[in-house]
Amino acid sequence: MTEWWKKSTVYQIYPRSFMDSNGDGIGDIRGIIQKLDYLHELGVDILWLSPVYDSPNDDNGYDIRDYYEIMKEFGTMADFDELLEKVHARDMKLVMDLVVNHTSDEHAWFKDHPDFYIWRDQPTNWRSFFGGSTWEYQKERNQYYLHLFSKKQPDLNWENPEMRTAVYEMMRWWLDKGVDGFRMDVINMISKVPDMQDAVNGDASSQFMNGPNVHTYLKEMNTQVLSQYNIVTVGETPGTTPKEARDYTAAQNQELNMIFTFEHMDLDQASGEKWDLKPLDLIDLKENLEKWQHGLYDEGWNSLYWNNHDQPRIVSRFGDDQKWRVESAKMLATCLHFMQGTPYIYQGEELGMTNVRFDAIEEYKDIETINMYQEKRAAGISHDDIMMKIYAKGRDNARTPMQWSDAPNGGFTTGTPWIKVNPNYTDINAAQHQEPDSIYQYYKKLIAFRKNMGIITYGDFQLLHHEDKELFAYTRTWNRESLTIYCNFSNQPKTVERPEGDKLIGNYDCRNGEDELVLKPYEAVVYYK
Template structure:
């Protein structure tokens, strides 16, 4: 089967916040259908939908109640079938979110097949990703069940062959419908060590990340399901090194096509974890991305991303969303899109959408954020100090409605949106996407280069100016071609030597030949 996904660009849709077709304030599948031409014009090849399955929505759809049903708020299965047909008509593909580390506690399995889950007589001291214990007591069984995430998300017991068969049957059902692959939620957590123990500081990750049987299960999944279809698979695998990544994605291992790494997303946090903020040091970012570019070159395939539904907006995070928003959004896109791998664009990234700052905690909807707020308040931390953490890292930064226009609610809904719209929608929205200088049009060019330039797919990667704290410069070489990519991550002008070749693309129109890089300037040279 062809590796068609190596030339592709993926666009992630968070359905709840993308487009509302019926005025109930919640994005839906008919809303996505209305916007397919916008996505097709952008040039993206694959649409990845965050979960649209039936769910009580404790964790915004990542708690699935019925894998065979569409969430009522999003529409019907007939709507989904129409979406799939319309996507394929435009030559695009559709990837589903596969959430099989856990289900909702409202899934019939939890009552009818309790042996599909993980039970213990005594809890360990593990702490959940969403605060509190990973164990919840159930009176009926007089036992505790494991939930790495919300207590309404019990973890599945992959040691049970019947459970695995039920998962494979469900996957086949969607693939037989015609979906083009899966993004697999926390797939490297499906195998836990057999004898679960207490862990230092309650961090049990060494007992459930990249666990003892994870490769056995994925090889079985590939053999029984994935290998029968011409699809793409990407695994979300926190806490995975390049060496471990190769075990998941090397073609001879017959597991997955690519994985999401998280290391580059953890560089602006200190040792206390996600909410322990520190400024990004560019040298760390360069060294990390270089490690992955080299680590998977010809032995795997990288997923390239800055944003997703769990991450804050990149232009607010590594760019300057106040003074240089357009320039830094284009610079960050340039930096990522000329690397080797498959790029992922998260909805609104192509418009330069920014983080949001709600004054009240009541305006936030994300369970992780709300739990953290309550926990920190109990520990005596002030409202203002907690809000600074949320403004920087909260998941709702990515989940405010897509900004389609400068009309009420950014054109997302005629009703009351499920989460408030970022007030800057009057200035930042898709109305300007046809403007030749827009961020959208810049992304469109980057996507087109990947399709037509083999060097972007195959070239090797060499980091330049390694010790520079403000410049990210690298070359890609293949046969007798060279691309040199310059990215200024600062608001200062930086002088560098001009390479040979012609300018391919840049985010400033009046670029000069001396190569004095302006604030947040990106420029790419091509030599043949």
Template sequence: MGMTEWWKKSTVYQIYPRSFMDSDGDGIGDLRGIIEKLDYLQELGVDILWLSPVYDSPNDDNGYDIRDYYRIMKEFGTMEDFDELLQEVHARGMKLVMDLVVNHTSDEHEWFKTRPDFYIWRDKPTNWRSFFSGSTWEFNKERGQYYLHLFSKKQPDLNWDNPELREAVYEMMRWWLDKGVDGFRMDVINMISKVADMHDAPGSDGSHQFMNGPNVHTYLQEMNREVLSKYDIVTVGETPGTTPKEARDYTAAENRELNMIFTFEHMGLDQASGEKWDLKPLRLTDLKENMEKWQHGLHEKGWNSLYWNNHDQPRIVSRFGEDTDWRIESAKMLATCLHFMQGTPYIYQGEELGMTNVRFESIEDYKDIETLNMYKEKRAAGVPHDDIMTAIHAKGRDNARTPMQWSDEANGGFTTGTPWIKANPNYPEINAEQRHDPDSVYQYYKELIGFRKELDIITHGDFELLLRDDSDIFAYTRTWENETLTVFCNFTENTKAVQRPEGEVLICNYAVNLSEGDVLLRPYEAIVFYKN
């Protein structure tokens, strides 16, 4: 592990600034709010903070529509606040990673007026469907042409085939890196290269023409050569629709592109069709096979990101766990399952508290553009309100965006004002004040973060799936040199006996009561054995 691979033993904490902490009572989280909570994050033991976008934006898609890459969104504060935040993060021995959104800008970006050649125009639209409903093409009267927007119509896609656009992006990246930021999480970076001849697609799904496109590796290698390689930083690409083979291309050290990517396959296992709102229960055997595929596929050839949650995903304890009777046990179990795998783990704000999905009754309480567009479209097609709400309660992005629950004070202590989105009403029962309890989810995460720093086997070891066909238990071993970790995770309320492996108990989410012979796994129990 060379100097530049510090990220292999790190744990990342994702901050969604709008919902993290509000310092001035306007109901919107801000940079000074993050500064106030840095001691909390240092205590947790995380190494890298990743900020969702904080750049100037009209907020059509909560900051993923950037109007000016060189300014801070006024609701979040000023560039002086940012500089202070960066300084305070570094003073605590942590690193700060920025969100890099360069597949598209806002249609209010100055380039959209002055540099139309930085965008993608056609005389005739294709039948592609946008990720946020409707067409991916919008007619622009001034030009008498359509521009491409894979996301909102206020998010025109950038033309990466234009070398001047690429240089403008690299210049901006250098500006932030010269300030001292420690890397980038790159939004939908595998969509920057489109096929030259864009055409209609079966089922209006144009993804084969823009995901992992013809020049994506050329452009990322150029970005690495021109910018990334000149700094000691970490990079992670968000790359939906990527296979392990493609992931190796993006992350193999000799290819000189990215350090790691986010894969999405495990996030689609509880949907019945290609649509995320089409719900089906998770089959644990599907999850195990998928995790095994990625653990094997990148072992010694690339590097995995490990995550259950982010700003676009529902809360994992409500999704693959059980968020009422067994919330604490299942939150710890899910953490155990993920954190003993090979890769760099990502914790999304509130995950370390076992925060849950929210169930607003009224569509009026939801703020997310994807959710609202889908609701409108499905109501127009005659789908009953209650059916749509069931899907939103399970999968809506706002599940991750309700305010961080700091205390049992009003709005979970997030703001003294009216929060931009309502707090989850369970904040009196679930909040950060409980972190001092040795049995809290927080203390458990803190232990897991510590193990990754201490035990090299977690970074280097082989992964082997056990009990492949068991539909209740996720079990695996990690082996390295003469050490073995054996991990058992019970994803159900059933009690199950498993054969006791060699070694001592390293961590367990229950009080350990092992007798001789088999290990009896209690509901949502996680237990890890360590032998050296």
């Protein structure tokens, strides 16, 4: 089977916030259908849908009640079938979110097949990702069940072969319907150390991340399901090193096509805690991405991303979302899209959408954010200090509705949106996407280069200016071709040597000087030879 996904660009849709077709304030499948031409024009190859399955929505759809049903708020299975048909008619592919580390506690399995889950007589001191204990007592069994996330998300017991068979059957059902692959939620957490022990400070990640049987399970999944279809798979694998990533993604291992790494998303935190903020040191970012580019070259495959439904908006995070918003959004795109790997664009990234600042905690919807707020208030931290953390890192930054126009609610809905729209929708919206200098048109060019230039897919990566704290520069070389990429991560001019070759793309028009290149604030420029 061809590795078609190596030249592809993925666009992630968070359905709840993408487009509402019926005025109930919640994005839906028919809303996605309405916007397919917008996505097709952008040039993306693969649409990844965050979960659309039936769910009580404790964790925005990542708590699945029925894998074979569509969430009522999103529409019907007939709507989904129409979406799939219309995606394929435009030569695009559709990837589903596969959530099989846990289900909802309202899933029929939890009642009818309790041995599909993990039970213990005594809890450990493990702490959940969403705060509190990972163990919840159930009176009927007089036992505790494990939930690494919300208490309404009990973890599945992958040691149970019957449970695995049920999961594989469900996966085949969707693939037979015609979906083109899976993004697998926290897939490296499906194997737990059997002898669960208390952990230092309750952090038991070493007992459930990249666990003892994870490769056995993925090889079995590949044999029984994945290898039977011409699809793409990407695993979400927090806490994974390049060596472990090679184990997951090397073709001969027959597990996954690629994974999401998280290391570069942890560089602006001061400790192991997401909410402990510190400014990004660009040298850290360069060294980390260099490590991954080299670590998987010829032996695996990288996923390239700045944004997703769990991360704040990159232009607010590593760019300047005020004076230099357009320039820094294009610069960050350039930096990422000329690396080796499959790039992922998260809805609104191609418009330069920004983080949001709601005044009251009541305006936030994300369970992780709300739990953190309550814990830190109880510990005596002030409202204002906690809100600054939420403004920087809260997941709802990514989940505010897509800004389609300057109409009320950004054109997302004619009703009351499930979460407030970022008030800057009057200035930042997709109605401007046809303008030749728009961020959207710039992304469109980057996507086209990847389809047409083998060097972007196959070339090797060499970092330049290692110790420069403001300049991210690198080369790609393949056969007799070379690309030189300069990205200024600062609001000050930077002087560099002009590389050989012709300018391929840049986020400023004019150029000056013959031998020297003076990069303007947040300038990106690429030379091809």
